[in-house]
Each structure stands twice: as structure tokens, then as C-alpha cells.
Amino acid sequence: MYYILFLSRTNIDYLRNIIFECVNNNKALEITSKMIYCNDYYLQYIEGEEKTIRSLFDIISQDNRHNNIKIILEGAIENRKCNTPLDYKHIAPTVLNDINCSDLSDVCSLMPIKDDSEIMPFFAKLMK
Numbered sequence: 001m002y003y004i005l006f007l008s009r010t011n012i013d014y015l016r017n018i019i020f021e022c023v024n025n026n027k028a029l030e031i032t033s034k035m036i037y038c039n040d041y042y043l044q045y046i047e048g049e050e051k052t053i054r055s056l057f058d059i060i061s062q063d064n065r066h067n068n069i070k071i072i073l074e075g076a077i078e079n080r081k082c083n084t085p086l087d088y089k090h091i092a093p094t095v096l097n098d099i100n101c102s103d104l105s106d107v108c109s110l111m112p113i114k115d116d117s118e119i120m121p122f123f124a125k126l127m128k
């Protein structure tokens with residue numbers, strides 16, 4: 001199993017189509033994923049077979065509906081950490097005030113996530 005956690009910028013207008021595609025594709029590829037959208041930033045975690053994850057990430061990287069894609073963390077994992085094709089949440093910037101950040105880019109540059117064991121608690125905190 002392999003995971004990639006990445007950040008990118010996009011416009012909310014693309015959201016509906018992207019999510020619709022993701023759910024169906026991820027299901028077919030046995031990829032499980034979490035995604036948070038806040039103020040033009042996406043933070044997404046994808047996990048699955050390494051080859052599948054790397055090729056999906058290549059496809060996502062070339063998608064012109066977003067820009068400035070940046071890998072925050074990636075690596076091998078023993079077991080899946082989530083169980084749905086796409087767990088999505090749109091959050092208000094005020095949610096980030098708790099961790100003294102104004103957007104998801106801030107969150108990532110402050111790196112509250114240092115290893116894969118912190119990723120799910122981190123998403124749970126932001127998505128609650």
C-alpha cells in the first residue's frame with residue numbers, strides 16, 4: 001500500500017465534476033481517499049496499490065483544473081487508513097483558526113503532520 005498527501009489550488013466551480021469523477025474512478029481503482037476544500041485550496045490524501053497511486057497522481061498533476069500541486073507527504077503504509085472512495089468536506093476558513101492558520105497552505109507549511117500516523121487524526125480534526 002502507498003499513499004500521497006498533496007495540496008493544490010483550484011476554483012470551486014470545478015468541484016462538482018471533480019468529485020463525481022473521483023468517486024467513480026477511485027471505486028474502480030480500489031483507491032480510498034479524503035479531500036478537504038477550503039478557500040481555493042484542496043488538500044487530498046489518496047491510498048491504494050503503489051502503481052495505481054503513482055499513475056493517478058500523474059494524471060491529477062496534469063489536470064489543468066488546478067495549479068501549484070505540491071506533495072506534502074508520501075510513502076508506504078501497511079494498511080489502509082480510510083475506507084471510502086472519497087470522503088469529502090468543504091470547510092470554512094474559521095475552522096482553521098483553531099490551529100492559527102488562515103488557509104490550507106498555511107496548515108501545510110506549518111506541517112502539523114510529520115508522519116503517516118498523524119494524517120487521519122489531522123483530517124478528523126479538520127473534518128468534524
Ligand SMILES: Cc1cc2nc3c(=O)[nH]c(=O)nc-3n(C[C@H](O)[C@H](O)[C@H](O)COP(=O)(O)O)c2cc1C
Nearest residue numbers: 008018021022025026033042046059060063065066
Ligand atoms: C484537485 C484534484 C483532485 C483529483 N482527485 C482525483 C481522484 O482522487 N481520483 C480520480 O480518479 N481523479 C481525480 N481527479 C481528476 C483527474 O485529474 C482526472 O480528471 C480523472 O482521473 C479522469 O481521468 P481520465 O479522463 O484520464 O480517466 C482530481 C482532479 C483534481 C483537479
